[in-house]
Each structure stands twice: as C-alpha cells, then as structure tokens.
Amino acid sequence: MNDDGVPPLPDLLALRTDRRAFLSRAAVLGTALPALGTALAACSEPRKAGDTDTHDKPQAPEPGRDRPPHEHGNDDAAPVGAGAAGYTRYDPALPPAGSARHVQVRMTVKELPVHLNRDVVVPAWTFDGTVPGPIVHVRQGDTVEFTLDNQGTLPHSMDFHAAQINPKVAFRSALPRQSLSYAFTPRYAGAYLYHCGTQPVLMHIGSGMYGAIIVDPPVPLRPAKEFVLVHSEFYVSKDGKGGWQFDYQRMLGTLPDYVSFNGIANQYMDDPIRVKQGDRVRFYLVNAGPSHPCSFHIVGEQFDTVYLGAPPGNAIQGVQTFGVAPGGGMIFELDCNVKGEFPFVNHGFGHGQKGAIGFLVVE
Numbered sequence: 001m002n003d004d005g006v007p008p009l010p011d012l013l014a015l016r017t018d019r020r021a022f023l024s025r026a027a028v029l030g031t032a033l034p035a036l037g038t039a040l041a042a043c044s045e046p047r048k049a050g051d052t053d054t055h056d057k058p059q060a061p062e063p064g065r066d067r068p069p070h071e072h073g074n075d076d077a078a079p080v081g082a083g084a085a086g087y088t089r090y091d092p093a094l095p096p097a098g099s100a101r102h103v104q105v106r107m108t109v110k111e112l113p114v115h116l117n118r119d120v121v122v123p124a125w126t127f128d129g130t131v132p133g134p135i136v137h138v139r140q141g142d143t144v145e146f147t148l149d150n151q152g153t154l155p156h157s158m159d160f161h162a163a164q165i166n167p168k169v170a171f172r173s174a175l176p177r178q179s180l181s182y183a184f185t186p187r188y189a190g191a192y193l194y195h196c197g198t199q200p201v202l203m204h205i206g207s208g209m210y211g212a213i214i215v216d217p218p219v220p221l222r223p224a225k226e227f228v229l230v231h232s233e234f235y236v237s238k239d240g241k242g243g244w245q246f247d248y249q250r251m252l253g254t255l256p257d258y259v260s261f262n263g264i265a266n267q268y269m270d271d272p273i274r275v276k277q278g279d280r281v282r283f284y285l286v287n288a289g290p291s292h293p294c295s296f297h298i299v300g301e302q303f304d305t306v307y308l309g310a311p312p313g314n315a316i317q318g319v320q321t322f323g324v325a326p327g328g329g330m331i332f333e334l335d336c337n338v339k340g341e342f343p344f345v346n347h348g349f350g351h352g353q354k355g356a357i358g359f360l361v362v363e
C-alpha cells in the first residue's frame with residue numbers, strides 16, 4: 001500500500017488481467033456509489049493554493065492513444081469491464097424525430113460502471129445506462145411528456161434546458177424507487193443540454209447524469225449528415241480498492257483528468273465519424289461541462305455556418321473556432337468537399353490532449 005492506502009500498481013494490473021476479480025469488483029462498485037454520496041457530507045480538506053496536481057491518477061492519454069501509459073504492456077489482456085461494463089462506442093448519429101407531436105420520453109436512472117476510455121472504468125450515475133444519456137430528438141412546438149424512473153440509490157432529477165417551466169416543481173428530485181413526470185413544449189429550436197439538477201449539481205453532472213436534446217425548427221434545416229457531440233470533463237481518483245471513482249473535491253478543483261466527446265476519451269480516434277466527399281455535415285455540439293468551455297474546431301476545415309442560437313436565425317459564416325459554454329449548445333455546419341482525415345477538437349488543447357479529440361474521415 002502507498003501512503004493513501006491505494007494498492008500498488010501490480011495489484012491494478014492483476015485486476016485488469018483477472019476477469020473474475022473484475023466481476024467481483026464490479027459488484028462492489030454498485031455499493032460504492034451511496035458511499036460517494038455520503039462522502040459529500042464529509043468533504044476532505046480542500047487543496048491549498050499552490051498545491052500541484054500530483055495525485056495518483058490515470059495518465060492523460062495522448063491523441064491516438066487511449067490507455068494510460070502505466071497500463072501498457074497488457075494489450076493481450078481482456079479489457080477491463082468485459083462482460084460487466086463493456087466498452088461501447090457511443091453512436092453520435094442523430095436519431096430521426098418521430099412523427100407524433102406528443103412525444104413520450106422515459107428515462108431510468110441506473111447506477112453502473114462506465115468506461116472513460118478503453119481501460120478506465122468508474123461507477124457512474126446514468127440516464128438509461130450510458131454516459132451521455134440517450135439523444136432526444138423533437139421539434140419546436142412538440143409536447144414532450146417526460147417520465148424519470150429512479151432505480152438508483154440516491155435522489156435524482158431532470159433539468160431540460162429546452163424547457164421553460166417552474167424548476168422547483170418540474171425539476172424536483174425523485175427518491176430511490178420513485179418516479180416523476182412533467183411535460184413541456186420547446187419554444188426554440190437548437191441543441192440543448194439536459195442534466196440531473198439534484199444538489200450538488202456539480203456532483204451529479206460530474207458523475208455522468210447529462211445528455212442532449214435536439215429541437216428541430218418548424219421548417220427543417222437543409223439535409224445533412226447529422227451528429228451529436230456532448231462534450232464533458234471527468235475528475236477521478238483511486239477508490240482505495242484498486243479501482244477508480246469520480247472525485248467531488250477534484251470537480252471543485254476544476255482540473256480535469258479526462259475530457260471527452262460523448263463520454264469516452266478519444267473514442268472517435270479509434271473509430272472515426274465517417275462521411276462521403278460532398279456531404280454536408282451538421283454537428284450539434286452540447287457542452288455538459290460541468291465547468292469548462294469547448295472551443296470547437298476542425299483541423300483543415302472551416303464551418304460555413306454556426307448557429308449561435310435557435311436556427312435558422314442566429315447564424316454566423318466563415319468560422320474557424322467557436323466556444324460553447326458549459327450548459328450551452330450550438331450547431332456547426334460544413335460542406336465536406338475535401339477528402340481526408342480531419343481531427344475535430346476542443347482547441348483549448350490542454351483539454352483536447354485529455355481526450356476531447358476525434359477524427360472526421362471524408363472518404
């Protein structure tokens with residue numbers, strides 16, 4: 001054990017290569033989350049000014065690599081989480097909106113382990129088992145009838161940024177094993193965040209409770225290949241049992257360990273977003289934060305149109321990079337007339353380097 005009670009590296013490697021050990025650990029993760037909630041009430045000492053960021057954490061991956069350097073050399077081993085929290089690329093394609101004008105949206109709170117990259121797994125609080133939660137796609141003027149079923153062990157709630165509604169009523173928390181419902185009608189089109197609004201909100205967003213709701217304008221935008229990217233940062237520390245956990249003190253410190261598009265660092269470098277030459281491409285970029293902006297840029301390309309607010313208005317032309325605030329969403333469009341591999345990045349490169357980077361491949 002080192003001085004903070006964390007098992008030394010060989011134990012971590014053993015966990016990684018021993019599937020049975022992992023499965024038993026995954027079972028423990030389910031009980032670790034309530035402890036996380038309790039830990040909020042008993043916060044550890046805040047870091048002092050001038051403290052350097054030297055806590056023992058997964059190394060930030062470099063572009064093109066998604067595993068911490070200390071875990072290299074085990075490439076033949078089954079990935080951590082196989083069979084329990086399998087690594088699954090988050091599909092960025094915007095699903096079609098249905099034809100109904102009354103849209104039923106139901107989500108279930110599930111507490112389970114998720115991947116932050118191919119190898120690092122943490123217990124998370126999720127909407128429907130994924131981080132981000134499912135993409136919701138509706139149209140301006142639809143009535144969204146939403147139900148949240150809380151199958152977690154703590155109170156949770158839902159705050160749709162596409163809604164104009166009394167938050168004290170609609171965004172109330174549902175206790176474990178209870179549900180809540182409310183309805184709203186999006187007044188503006190755009191790319192919006194949804195997230196759990198239960199206190200402390202930082203902890204709930206930082207533990208995986210967020211996603212995107214895309215609202216189409218009454219007159220559809222011109223046809224395009226449409227993708228949703230939800231940007232977010234993650235803050236983790238060792239859990240004392242050989243695994244990793246989300247760390248509220250580190251969230252308060254706002255120096256992230258991983259930054260991602262759609263919940264997994266570097267996932268679209270391994271498995272790019274592919275389009276054809278001549279395609280028009282539309283990115284709905286939603287920034288869950290919880291604390292940092294995303295300066296969205298595509299290396300070797302330019303956006304001919306960026307909608308700062310509700311489309312089809314609020315457009316600016318000829319844009320290299322535009323910042324999306326935490327809690328915000330914007331729409332980025334380009335014609336892919338040139339073949340190649342184009343990195344899309346958070347051009348705040350400290351955060352791009354931590355995983356907010358992927359490839360748009362034009363074939």
Ligand SMILES: [Cu+2]
Nearest residue numbers: 156157196204
């Ligand atoms: Cu929550």
